[in-house]
Amino acid sequence: MRNAGMKHGHHPPRHGGGRVGGGTPPGEGARTFGFLGPGPVWLSVSMMGRERMADGRRLRTWFFGRGFNDDRSVPSPVIEGIEGQMTEVTLSSMMPHTIHFHGLDVDQWNDGVPSTSGYVGRHQGGPGGGGHGGGYGGMSFGRVDGYDNLGPQFTYRFVAPHAGTYSYHCHVDTVLHFEMGMYGTVIVRPPDGNPRTAWNGGPSFDKEYIWHLHTFDSSWHNEMISSGRTVRHRPDYFMINGRDGANLLSDSTTAISGGPGETILIRTNNMGYQPAMVHLGGLSFEVIASDGRPLPAPVTTSQQLVAPGERYDLLLRLPMPGVWPAGVDYLDIRLNEILGRAATSITAR
16 A cells, blocks of 8 residues: 555556555555555556546546546545655656646745746647747647756655645646646655644544545536637536545545544545535534644634635544535535535444
């Protein structure tokens, strides 16, 4: 279940990322999802993914690595690092892409913004293609290793200064690449690497979940470059961890379960374009961190609004045996209307 990434230039094993199950090292049974790291991570890019939605429709997706939990294309894999240690992520692609580490304190060269930081791809010819400092579909190319031409891979390096929940995504033609599924979560563990503690001296927990909050506008999923057709986002699929509708109810990475009295950490990460209201069946929980930083004091509530790009860490103590409905309401930008819902459950047994 440990590191599946390899040093740049080398391909990872077929089963990239860790999995919960047999052979789990002591203390790591808290995880309910696969992950990459700590240590060097290698990510390729796929622009030929297909994700089957609950209504049977298959939507085209773009993603990093082997996708979330090694069993779906959207979102992309979870990357883990350790506070105070070097994190290395090598991106390899024949098309223009970057990795931007959202919320992490990295220098400009490793920030994944085109034209000012590490960038990968190969010139494909056509308008703006080829030549020194060319473009792709009208976009300006960035640099790799100090040169103005693209290269097939780049290694991002940073020392994570704070344990917490962060995210990453492609920053090339972000409007479309983000929608297509090129995003994931970064977890920075405490300096001792403890997978059951939120941060050094912070609260401990028995089990951990990640909830990627996101939506699809299916009309966008046949596009290659953002244009007038991607000016308006009208979501018609509403997801947690890449699952929607009935598919959510059987998804073990999302449906929460545990024993009465156990403490559950839920790392919410809004990677969609809609504000999302998280509710846990009326059960009270504590909001302990926001955007990778501990709150001065926990806030007790029964629902939490998570705006696009935000992350909140929620701490839930399971009550007496029972089952509670839980999920996410996706709202319009003015918070006046529920556009759609993603429903799951909480079980204490």
